Amino acid sequence: MVEILVLYYSQRGSVHALAQQLARGIESMDGATARLRTVPKVSPVCAASAPEIPAVGAPYVEAADLAECVGLALGSPTRFGNMAAPMKYFWDSTAAQWSAGTLTGKPACVFTSTASAHGGQESTLLSMMLPLLHHGMLLLGLPYAEEALSRTRSGGTPYGASHVAGSEGDPTLTDDERQLAFAQGRRLAAIAMKLGS
Template identity: 70%
Template sequence: MQEILVLYYSHRGSVRALAEQIAIGIHQVPGAAARVRTVPRVSTVCEAVEDEVPADGPPYVEASDLADCVGLALGSPTRFGNMAAPMKYFIDGLAGVWVNGALTGKPACVFSSSASLHGGQESTLLTMMVPLLHHGMLLLGIPFSESALNTTRSGGTPYGATHVAGADGVAVLTAEEIELARAQGRRLAEVALRLAGER
């Protein structure tokens, strides 16, 4: 089994719900498995402020998770059109991974959630791609051949899976959001397996 890392930060559960659907999509591809990980919250002085082991949900990510994976799905809520501080803090600490080229040539995709329909999802996805390009990753989006991309009235973009949570932060995904997140997971797994087979 080739493992694909699904790494996310979620504040109210929406990004976690997307991560779970992406993982389902990955598991639908024979020979692929999802390794789901998260990052801890940070304080206002940018230090990790949670226990070393999360109280619930997946474990916190380690450098070995990045080295071991054959692909990466990266998710964060939208914060003024950019990723949330905990994910940015984690990515900013990956100099060793970058120097070692641990992610070079591996496929990646991004996903996000916002409270409002025009809450900056697409700019968040695009800015999340920038550090992945610096790591030499190969970026994948969602093609318009996925019919849900043409019918969704909530989340879903060609840049990556998204969810519109609303002002109350509801983490219940629409049928289209689920379909697109799973399609993104399948696409990432299929490409990752092809590339891993050529190495």
């Protein structure tokens, strides 16, 4: 059984909903399982720290999660066209894994959610790809062979799965968003398994 790490940060539930769909796609492949992990919020008070285990949701990511996974799906909400600070803060702490080549050669994909259709989805997805490229990962997008990519009127880009939450932050995925996230997770698992054989 191979494990794919689904690492995400979600404040209002939309990225969490996408992460669950990617995990379903991963686990639709025989021999693959998803390991869901998150990152803690960044505190504006320097001395503050988060509890070691979150009260709800996925456990916090650890260095072992990066080492033990055969692939990675990375998700974050959009913050001014960039990944959220907690996710950036996590990647800024991975110099030891970068130096050791922990993620080198492993496949990865990215996903996001925004409040509006033109809220920076693609630039956020691209910003999340940068640390993965520095880690030597192999980036996967969503091909237009996925029919939902051509018909979607909500989220979904060739750079990765996405969701348009609206100004109220509705985490309910559309059928196309759900289908694309599932397909992205399935594709990531299939390629990770091929690379591992």
